[in-house]
Amino acid sequence: MSSVFPDLRPHFPALHQTVNGKPLVYLDNGATSHKPRAVIDALVRYYERDNSNVHRGLHALSMRSTDSFEAARARVAAFIHAQDQAEIVFVRGTTEAVNIVARGLGAQLKPGDVVLTTEMEHHSNLVPWQQVAKATGATLCYVPVLGADGEGGLDLAALDTLLTPQVKVFAFTHISNTLGTINPAAELCRRARAVGALTVIDAAQSIGHEPLDVQALGCDFLAFSGHKMCGPTGIGVLYGRRALLDAMAPDETGGGMVVSVDYQGARWKPSPERFEAGTPHVAGAVGLAAAMDYIDAVGRESIAAHDHELAAYARQRLAEIPGMRILGPTAGQPRAGIVSFALGDAHAHDVVTFADQDGIALRGGHHCNQPLMRKLGLPSTARASFYLYNTREEIDVLAASLLKIQKFFAG
């Protein structure tokens, strides 16, 4: 594998450091990824050369900034195969994107309507819908997760009974940040559309890891964050079909999103400006476009293959450790680059602290997925998550460290 997949580590400055005297083994990509030099340079170049406010100046720098910002929007549209640049709204991240859609669609919900989501959602794609259901009297229903370790994924058979004509919105994650499950997003969208429900995909874990095409998926809305895909923090995207965005009320109001204002009221611009009140994160958008260029130069097909292969190898190495309980897909089933596990009597926090002493960055906790963890009977798990710069050797370091921890707590 390493012979066909290029060594990208030299491109990522932050990887080259020691932690607690050991070379950094960064396996917390599900939380955020590191940034390649190309993205860091794009940010610096923007601030050193173009920096200015967008959409409101007529001077050279302002026009250059506006051009860069709109070019970034076009880059995002191409990256996800949107039909139209106006379908790309720049936001802070997945969380903000879901909030805009939830409150926007919420304005059209009433008692008796159903919002359908799944038992494997990140709090970001769960709590906003709970709030909307409470405010409108709509009912929130969940597609169950199957298997004692969540290995069965979503209960697709239950969808037939859950997807009633009352379902107005079906919001689900593309890839589970806890289980590593890859959901059949195109099928879910197709079945939702058959009953007239709008679909909202949380693509936080899939964007930048897998090829993604909103036309092929057939979704109505899609949300993601730049920081998990080599891009800067504080920038993300809400994609929405244009007619739907133009029919939706803005979540925030203020400058930049109005056509005209008088003392009695205001008229909104169409999408995307309608949803971008105030000065946007211009540098972030520029950095995000650079991240997309970087990722496409590597190739999303090969990044996905690399992630899946590392996940399968990690699953195999971890399964050798006594007392190991691994969540999500079984060996041989498709799995994104995410492996969550519980190690015998050792609590996830203790595991993460011990691994950190070996220079390994893991995540420990409920992964913003408390209801699912409760369902699986686990207070928390540790999670290793991979990206394009990780190697099999790093997984060997992880396995050796975990074996040591297992012995320590068992002894």
Added chain:
Amino acid sequence: MSDLTDLYQAVILDHNKRPRNRGRLPTATRVASGDNPTCGDNCTVYLRMEGDRIAEISFDGSGCAISQASASFMTTQVKGRTADEATARFAEFKDIVTTGRQPEDFSEVAAFAGVHAFPARIKCATLSWHAAIDALKQPDQPLQS
């Protein structure tokens, strides 16, 4: 990981593996819970007061070795003490886990001084103490089943 092994090995692993005063206390007259939202750890402390004195104490909940050991240790430290004495004990414990200062007496607590080297874990060590102090502030009433 020698510092870490030291930290865990001493008192902490012992309290984690063989917790003292663990479980719900049916005779409790005061109860309070605490959560650590970053990790989902939780701890409930049960007290039975006799006047101003903690006659009985127990804890339950789930969490890492540090939080479980600290809860177990806490119960042994405050049992039989008055509310003011328990509060003073907590102040000393908190000072030790945040600064790493080695205490003069109260020797078991020395193991917890190591926590200060792991700032992310200080909250784990103080979770049960916070719950105990909260419980002390409650009015006496029978435990709801």
